[in-house]
Amino acid sequence: MSDTVDGRWAEIFSPRYLAVTTILALGVSLFAFNAFLSATALPSAVQELGGLEVISWATTLYLVFAIVGGAAAALVKRRLGSRWALIGLAAVFLVGTLIAASAASMQQVLVGRAIQGFGEGVVAALCFALIPELFPSRLVPKVFGMQAVVWAVAAFGGPAGAGALTELISWRAAFLINVPLVLIFATMVILVVPQGQKALDKSGFPGLRLAVIGTGTMLVALAAIVPPTPAALLLVAALIVLAIAVWLDRRSDERLMPPDAFSLKTAVGSGLWLFLLMPIAGAASAVYLVLLLQQLWGYGPTLSAAIGAVMAIGWSSSSVTVANVRKRATRRVLIRTGPILLALGMLGVLIALETTQLPLLIVGQLAIGMGFGISNGYIMLTIMEASTDAERDRTSALLPTTQSAGNALGAALAGVAANAAGYAQASGQGEILAAIVPLFLMAVGFAVLAWLAALRMVQLAKQTPIAEFASE
Structure with missing residues (x-):
C-alpha cells in the first residue's frame, strides 16, 4: 500500500x-x-x-x-x-x-x-x-x-x-x-x-463479565467522593477488578474485547493503553481548572468556564488541521508528539496558576487540547488498521469505552492526589497553590507514561500489516 x-x-x-x-x-x-x-x-x-x-x-x-x-x-x-x-x-x-x-x-x-x-x-x-x-x-x-x-x-x-x-x-x-x-x-x-x-453462535450472555466491569467502574466512581486513604484502596480494588474482567474475557468463547486488549506485545494493546492514559493525564485540568480560577483569581463562573473551554478549541481546531496529513510517517510523529504536548501543557497551566500569568494559562490549555487533537484520530486509525478483520468490531467499539474509562479514572485519581495534598482543607491562596502541585505533576507523569505507550505502539505498528476498510 x-x-x-x-x-x-x-x-x-x-x-x-x-x-x-x-x-x-x-x-x-x-x-x-x-x-x-x-x-x-x-x-x-x-x-x-x-x-x-x-x-x-x-x-x-x-x-x-x-x-x-x-x-x-x-x-x-x-x-x-x-x-x-x-x-x-x-x-x-x-x-x-x-x-x-x-x-x-x-x-x-x-x-x-x-x-x-x-x-x-x-x-x-x-x-x-x-x-x-x-x-x-x-x-x-x-x-x-x-x-x-x-x-x-x-x-x-x-x-x-x-x-x-x-x-x-x-x-x-x-x-x-x-x-x-x-x-x-x-x-x-x-x-x-x-x-x-448476525452471529450464528448463540453462546450465553456475558452477564458475569459485564457485572465485573460495572463493579470496577463503580469503585472508580466511589473513589472520587471519599477521603484519600479509602479512595486509594478503592482505586487499587478497581484496577484489580478490571484486570480480572480482561482476564475472564480472554478465556471466554465469545469475547467482548479483542484478545490482545491492553497487551504491550501488540500495536492494538499498546494503543489501548495510550488511549486510556491520555485522558487520565488530562483530568487534572478538566476537573479542577474552572474551580481554581474562581478560587485563586476571583473569576466568575462564565469567564472561568470560557477559559476552561480553550482546551476544546485547541482540540477541535488541531484535529481538523491534521486530518489533511497524508504521510504515515508524519502520522506516527503526531502520535508521539501528542503526549509531549499534553505534558508541556499541564506544566504550563501549573506555572501559570502559580505565577498568575493568564497568557501562559491560555497557551497551556491550547497545548493540552492540541495534544489530544493531533494524535487522537491517528491513534484510533492505527489501532483499527492493526486489528484483524475478525476483531475489528470489538476493537473499534472498545475505543470510546476506553476513553470514558480514562476520564473516570483520571477524575478519581485527580481527586485523590488533590485531597491527599490538603486541597479540600486549604484556607488561603498559598495553601491552595501548594496543594495543586502534586495534582499537576501526577498529570505530567501519566502523560510521560502515555508517551512511552505511544513509542511502543508506533514501533509495533510498523511491523504490522496495514488493513484497508470499506471498499472505494
Whole structure:
C-alpha cells in the first residue's frame, strides 16, 4: 500500500457519505450533549424534586452504565446486526430519557440516567465500529476530525442549550430535546445502515463479565467522593477488578474485547493503553481548572468556564488541521508528539496558576487540547488498521469505552492526589497553590507514561500489516 492517505473534507459530506456522516455525528452528539447535561439541568430538578444528596450520582450512573454498554456493544452488533443494534439501543436510550423527564423523584431520575447511559454507551461504541465498515481508510481521519468538532460544539453548546431550555421552559425540556434527535437518528439508520451479519453462535450472555466491569467502574466512581486513604484502596480494588474482567474475557468463547486488549506485545494493546492514559493525564485540568480560577483569581463562573473551554478549541481546531496529513510517517510523529504536548501543557497551566500569568494559562490549555487533537484520530486509525478483520468490531467499539474509562479514572485519581495534598482543607491562596502541585505533576507523569505507550505502539505498528476498510 502507498505511504500516503488521500481524502478530501468535502468527500465525507458528498451525497455518497453525507447520510452516514450525519448518523455518526448524531450518535456522538447524543453522548456528548448528555455528558454535559447534568451539571446544567439537574440543579433545577433537585429544587423541584429534592434529593440533593444524590445529584452527583446522576452523572456517575450515566457514565458507569455507558462504559458497561460500550463493553457490550460488539456483542450486541454481532447478535442483532448493525441496523437493529443501533435502533434497539437508541430505543433503550429513549426509554431512559422519558423516565428521567417524567420523574416524580430524584431516584426515578437516577434510573432514567442509568438506562440512558447503557443505551447511549452502546450507540456511541457502535458508531465507532461502523467507521471502518462504511468509510475507506483515506476518509477515516476526516471522520475523526468531524467527531472532534461535535465534541467541541457539545462542550460549548451543551451547557448553554440545556441552561436555556431549563430557564425558559423546564429542566424536563432539557431531557426531552433528545426525543426528536433520537427519532431522526433511528429513521436515518433504517434508511442508510446495512443490516450486517448476525452471529450464528448463540453462546450465553456475558452477564458475569459485564457485572465485573460495572463493579470496577463503580469503585472508580466511589473513589472520587471519599477521603484519600479509602479512595486509594478503592482505586487499587478497581484496577484489580478490571484486570480480572480482561482476564475472564480472554478465556471466554465469545469475547467482548479483542484478545490482545491492553497487551504491550501488540500495536492494538499498546494503543489501548495510550488511549486510556491520555485522558487520565488530562483530568487534572478538566476537573479542577474552572474551580481554581474562581478560587485563586476571583473569576466568575462564565469567564472561568470560557477559559476552561480553550482546551476544546485547541482540540477541535488541531484535529481538523491534521486530518489533511497524508504521510504515515508524519502520522506516527503526531502520535508521539501528542503526549509531549499534553505534558508541556499541564506544566504550563501549573506555572501559570502559580505565577498568575493568564497568557501562559491560555497557551497551556491550547497545548493540552492540541495534544489530544493531533494524535487522537491517528491513534484510533492505527489501532483499527492493526486489528484483524475478525476483531475489528470489538476493537473499534472498545475505543470510546476506553476513553470514558480514562476520564473516570483520571477524575478519581485527580481527586485523590488533590485531597491527599490538603486541597479540600486549604484556607488561603498559598495553601491552595501548594496543594495543586502534586495534582499537576501526577498529570505530567501519566502523560510521560502515555508517551512511552505511544513509542511502543508506533514501533509495533510498523511491523504490522496495514488493513484497508470499506471498499472505494
